[in-house]
Amino acid sequence: MSRKTDQVVQISETAFWSDIKDEYIQKLANTDPNDVYPPINPGPTNPDGSVNFECHCVGHLVASPCGYEFREAISCQKESTEEQMENGACGQQLMAFMECAMRTQCFKTNDDEKK
Amino acid sequence: MLLRAIGRSAKNLVSVRNIALSRASLGGGGHHHEPTPVYTPKPGSLDWYLCGNNKKSAHEPEPYIPKGDDYGSFVGAAVFVGLTIAAVLFKTDAFKKDTHVHHHVQKHETSHESSSHAEPAHEPEPEEVEAVAPEPVASTSSPSSEPTPVAAQTSEESAQPSTSSQSEPAPVQQETPEVSTPTPEPVSQSSESSASSSSPSSSSPSTESTPQKSEEASNESDEKKKGLYCEYVIIGSGTAAYYASLAIRAKQAEAKVLMIGEENELPYNRPPLSKELWWYGDENSSKKLDYTALSGKKRDIFYEVEGFFVKPEDLPSATHGGVSLIRGSKVVKICEEDKTVILEDGTTIGFGKVLIATGTRPKKMDLFEKSSNEVQNKITYYHYPADFKKVENSLADSTVKTITIIGNSLIASELAYSIKRKYENVNVHQIFEEKYNASDILPEHLAKKSTEAIQKMGVNVHSEEKIGGVRKCCKNVVLTMKDGSEHRTDLIVIADGEDVNSELAEASGLKINSVNGGVTTDKYLKVSPNIYAAGSVASFDDSVLGTRRLSSWENAQISGRLAGENMVLNKNEKDEKAFWYQPSFFTKFAPHLHLNAIGQIDSKLETVAVYAEPEKDSQIERAVVFYKSKNGGHIVGVLLVNVFGPSLDVARRIIDDRKNIEDLKELAKLFPLYEAPKADE
Numbered sequence: 001m002s003r004k005t006d007q008v009v010q011i012s013e014t015a016f017w018s019d020i021k022d023e024y025i026q027k028l029a030n031t032d033p034n035d036v037y038p039p040i041n042p043g044p045t046n047p048d049g050s051v052n053f054e055c056h057c058v059g060h061l062v063a064s065p066c067g068y069e070f071r072e073a074i075s076c077q078k079e080s081t082e083e084q085m086e087n088g089a090c091g092q093q094l095m096a097f098m099e100c101a102m103r104t105q106c107f108k109t110n111d112d113e114k115k
Numbered sequence: 116m117l118l119r120a121i122g123r124s125a126k127n128l129v130s131v132r133n134i135a136l137s138r139a140s141l142g143g144g145g146h147h148h149e150p151t152p153v154y155t156p157k158p159g160s161l162d163w164y165l166c167g168n169n170k171k172s173a174h175e176p177e178p179y180i181p182k183g184d185d186y187g188s189f190v191g192a193a194v195f196v197g198l199t200i201a202a203v204l205f206k207t208d209a210f211k212k213d214t215h216v217h218h219h220v221q222k223h224e225t226s227h228e229s230s231s232h233a234e235p236a237h238e239p240e241p242e243e244v245e246a247v248a249p250e251p252v253a254s255t256s257s258p259s260s261e262p263t264p265v266a267a268q269t270s271e272e273s274a275q276p277s278t279s280s281q282s283e284p285a286p287v288q289q290e291t292p293e294v295s296t297p298t299p300e301p302v303s304q305s306s307e308s309s310a311s312s313s314s315p316s317s318s319s320p321s322t323e324s325t326p327q328k329s330e331e332a333s334n335e336s337d338e339k340k341k342g343l344y345c346e347y348v349i350i351g352s353g354t355a356a357y358y359a360s361l362a363i364r365a366k367q368a369e370a371k372v373l374m375i376g377e378e379n380e381l382p383y384n385r386p387p388l389s390k391e392l393w394w395y396g397d398e399n400s401s402k403k404l405d406y407t408a409l410s411g412k413k414r415d416i417f418y419e420v421e422g423f424f425v426k427p428e429d430l431p432s433a434t435h436g437g438v439s440l441i442r443g444s445k446v447v448k449i450c451e452e453d454k455t456v457i458l459e460d461g462t463t464i465g466f467g468k469v470l471i472a473t474g475t476r477p478k479k480m481d482l483f484e485k486s487s488n489e490v491q492n493k494i495t496y497y498h499y500p501a502d503f504k505k506v507e508n509s510l511a512d513s514t515v516k517t518i519t520i521i522g523n524s525l526i527a528s529e530l531a532y533s534i535k536r537k538y539e540n541v542n543v544h545q546i547f548e549e550k551y552n553a554s555d556i557l558p559e560h561l562a563k564k565s566t567e568a569i570q571k572m573g574v575n576v577h578s579e580e581k582i583g584g585v586r587k588c589c590k591n592v593v594l595t596m597k598d599g600s601e602h603r604t605d606l607i608v609i610a611d612g613e614d615v616n617s618e619l620a621e622a623s624g625l626k627i628n629s630v631n632g633g634v635t636t637d638k639y640l641k642v643s644p645n646i647y648a649a650g651s652v653a654s655f656d657d658s659v660l661g662t663r664r665l666s667s668w669e670n671a672q673i674s675g676r677l678a679g680e681n682m683v684l685n686k687n688e689k690d691e692k693a694f695w696y697q698p699s700f701f702t703k704f705a706p707h708l709h710l711n712a713i714g715q716i717d718s719k720l721e722t723v724a725v726y727a728e729p730e731k732d733s734q735i736e737r738a739v740v741f742y743k744s745k746n747g748g749h750i751v752g753v754l755l756v757n758v759f760g761p762s763l764d765v766a767r768r769i770i771d772d773r774k775n776i777e778d779l780k781e782l783a784k785l786f787p788l789y790e791a792p793k794a795d796e
Contacts, residue, residue, distance in 0.1 A: 004387060006558035007723045011780050013789050022781050024774055029785055033156070033761035037768050040673065040696045054365040060418070063364035065425050105422030115392030 051078050064107065066100035073097045154727045170215040177385040194656070202771065344465035345430065345439070347682060348456055350446045350619065352376025352473035354384065354668055355416050355650025359470050360438045362679030366777035369436040372681070373427065373464065375456070377473075379443045380500055381424075383416040386502045386668050389526050389610075390703070392416070393533035401507040404500055416500065451613035451643060471625075471634055472675065473616035473647040475666055480521070480609060484587060489587040497530060497610045510538050511604055519594065519604040521582070522611030523547035523554060528565075528704035530610060531574045544604065546577040546594070547611070556712070558722040558740060559758070568705035577602075613666060615652055628654035632662035638693040640678040641685070649678035657694055659771055660715055661752055669698035697770060699763050707734045713763050714752035714770045716744055727784035738787045741779050749773045750782075 020026045028036065044055040051074055053062050061070045076090035084090075101107055130245050170322055181241040234617040332575035349356045352374050360372045376382070387406065391414075395406035405415035425437035445459040449471075477496035486494075495502050497752060518541060520531050529791040531545040547553070549560035552569060570576050581597040585607075617627055625642050628635045635652035640647050648655075651666040665674075673696055699713040720742045727737040735757050742752030749772075753766035761794050765785050776782050 004229040004719065004721045006560060006721070007725065008560055009723065009780060010726045010728060011783055011788065012728055015780070016784055016791075020781060020784055022776065022778065024772075025776070025781050025785060028765065030467060033764065037764035037771075052364075052461050053368070058371060059361040059365060060359075060423070062368070063438055064419075064423055064431065067364055067435040067437070067447075068368060103424075105420065107423070111318050 051075055064101075065104045066097055066106060069093070069097035069100045134776065174675060183348070198491045203332055232473060232631055244614040327673050333692040337492075343427070343431075343462070344371075345371050346467040347372040347466075347470070348464060348466035349374040349470045349472055350449075350456065351616075352378060352380075352382050352440060352442065353472060353474050353650060353669035353677070354382070355474070356470070357382040358672045358675030359472060359649055359679035359682075362676040363683055364436070364438065366680055366683040368763065369434075371430055371433065371436040372438045373430065373441065374424075374438060375441045375444050375446055375458070375464075377443065377445045378499065380417075381421065381440070381442075382418045383500065384418060384668070385416075387416050388500065389497070389529040389533060391509070392503055393537045396507075396537075398511070401511070404503070446619055447622060449619065449625075449646060451646060453621065454645060466645070468685065470678055470682060471620055471642065471646065471652055472650045472671075472678075473619060473652045474671075475613040475615050475651045477609065478612035478614050481613065481776060482582060483607070483609070486585050487587060490585055490592055491723045492603070493587070493592045494607045494609060497526060497608050502608075506534075510534065510541055515541070515605040517542040517544070517604045518600065518606045519544040519546060519592070521607060521609045523545050523549045523552050523578070524610050524612065525553055525556070525702045525704065527610035528569065529609075529702060530608060532572070533573050533578075534567055535572055542575065543573070544575045544577060544602065545569075546582065546602070548579060548581055548582050550578055552576070552704075556716045556718055557754070558718055558724060561724065561738075561740065561754075562718070563709060565705055570709055571679075572706055613651075615664070617652060620648070620652070628662065628664065631662065633664040635662075639691040640683050640694065641681065641691070644685075647678040647682055650672040653678075655694055655791065659697075659773070663699060663715075667698055667700040671699060673698050697767050699766075707736075707757070709757050709759075710754060711759075711763060712752065712754040713766045714750075715744075716752045716754055717742065720745065721748070723779045725780055725788070727788035737788045739783050739788065741782065747773075748776060749775045755786065757790060759787050762786045
């Protein structure tokens with residue numbers, strides 16, 4: 001076994017922006033940064049347009065003791081139009097969620113900070 | 116000539132080099148460990164007798180009776196109006212915002228070696244950062260969401276700017292968690308006696324009287340816990356456990372999850388203990404464990420508040436499930452056949468699926484273990500929030516003017532840096548046997564440079580030193596070096612390696628990996644049909660990099676989620692997902708040295724470091740270090756020095772593709788070593 005080596009090289013700015021010769025590297029360079037590797041977070045919407053509750057963005061909401069109420073409220077909201085919402089659609093679900101959140105005190109509040 | 120170059124780069128900017136140009140964020144992550152053979156447990160260590168044919172009986176449901184108090188506080192009309200407003204807010208924002216955010220999210224996580232953390236790209240702190248990528252990212256570690264003026268912080272995603280935090284349910288008066296939590300810290304100073312050191316505390320002096328209380332408390336609840344059954348049981352209450360609970364509840368809406376943790380704290384985010392709490396904390400930080408993120412928002416290290424966790428006795432009757440937490444309780448055995456776990460006090464809890472997420476604990480040093488109690492009072496093995504409190508308090512009140520940190524690990528080095536950064540006038544010493552800081556992960560030239568940088572800021576680094584003895588003298592302790600010299604200090608902080616909390620797995624007859632330590636899992640993080648493991652206790656099969664065990668925060672998050680998902684999928688007999696997303700980690704232990712790394716970051720591998728030319732008027736050096744596999748030479752790890760942008764994803768791609776690339780200077784063009792020229796012509 002040969003002794004391992006730690007090489008150090010420098011690349012000048014000009015060289016850095018010069019053309020890439022390697023095909024594989026060029027292909028990566030052409031890729032949109034968002035597509036270079038799949039995200040681990042699935043995002044908020046399923047392919048069919050419904051809410052994806054596995055989105056990390058709602059992770060702690062669905063896991064909370066009010067997760068069920070949260071799902072109901074959001075699903076309802078997603079299915080309703082702006083107008084229906086204004087006319088009180090989903091009010092019940094939203095209230096149920098709020099009520100649950102207050103009863104269980106399951107979320108951090110800014111009050112914590114003031115204390 | 117120059118013009119042409121600029122013109123060309125401007126052109127590239129637009130069409131050609133998407134990757135190198137976008138500097139968005141960065142991440143943090145994982146770290147080393149090689150493949151290893153599996154080993155079978157020694158039969159002697161198993162106490163099978165504990166596993167009887169306990170019948171599990173579901174707890175009797177107790178109907179929920181709302182108490183007056185529950186409602187009283189928000190009956191008023193004003194509150195009602197507030198609610199309505201909140202509801203509208205909620206409606207508008209909850210999802211929309213994160214639509215565009217979520218992409219970012221995963222890139223933000225950073226962490227550092229042992230258990231570190233992190234979400235957002237760590238942005239460089241203001242002072243040093245000017246020159247660096249100016250992205251205002253949130254600070255590294257904590258999960259809590261910034262932008263919400265109101266309540267419900269979405270903690271985990273907090274890193275991201277918007278997330279759903281808008282959903283806060285209204286201005287609720289909230290009790291501080293401590294109030295309702297009897298937090299007994301059962302460990303006393305010289306404890307050792309406690310069977311496993313994973314208990315939090317060897318350092319919290321405040322707890323003297325509590326052990327008793329906790330016993331009483333647990334006796335009381337014993338009866339209730341007997342015969343308890345929970346579909347999903349998680350052993351441990353750290354980052355992996357927490358994220359597993361989220362993933363289970365996300366996959367199965369009404370799942371009931373019971374988390375059993377040995378620590379007395381609510382689940383918390385560990386990386387800030389050696390970073391943000393020092394950098395951005397204030398005089399209350401040692402009490403509240405909070406700090407002001409770069410965004411200006413206060414964050415504490417806890418993922419959730421007390422109210423998030425359903426009381427264990429209420430869980431059986433919780434119609435829509437929830438996550439329960441039993442704190443300060445140790446599981447001593449998993450009985451695979453009868454699907455039960457046994458707690459130290461004899462309580463038996465049945466499960467459908469169980470997750471082992473017991474993590475690691477600081478490695479004890481014989482020399483100090485054998486020393487007198489007086490000496491031991493001056494020693495902190497740095498790992499728990501209580502350790503931060505102890506060290507911070509003693510520095511804040513000036514009882515400690517000279518502090519000595521032992522070890523060259525990332526945690527030790529971060530602490531040396533962080534303490535010096537906050538307490539300029541304190542004498543900070545770091546002692547270790549190796550030649551340089553972080554020499555197990557950094558190639559020698561970089562380790563040397565880092566060591567010089569931390570020395571330059573005022574940390575006294577004593578490398579290649581061996582401690583021969585320790586004794587108490589007057590008000591402080593004296594360390595005797597092997598060469599006979601003496602070193603006097605007020606406090607010793609040890610962060611020199613970790614031990615895996617794998618006793619439970621051993622006692623339960625599960626396979627332990629003899630090289631990495633930890634319990635052996637397959638690529639699905641499954642130990643056996645109903646048992647999973649995640650976080651730093653799991654030695655898992657990574658289809659790209661071989662068998663590994665990682666102690667980074669991001670690994671805890673990723674593997675915790677994956678195990679949680681697979682525990683549910685398993686039940687539905689669908690396909691489980693194999694481990695696929697390489698965790699990264701972030702560390703910083705010298706000014707102008709932001710390190711993010713991913714893959715196999717092991718200084719025993721061959722490396723190639725590609726540096727940008729030093730910039731005028733800037734102390735910031737940018738470089739990308741490639742770690743090459745021992746067999747084949749393809750890239751297995753990438754370390755970024757002051758380089759951000761989508762680089763971690765690019766590195767994930769390269770590692771997955773296992774390409775053998777001759778000219779790594781070419782490959783370095785994918786990483787933003789230089790600012791994109793302005794395309795203003």
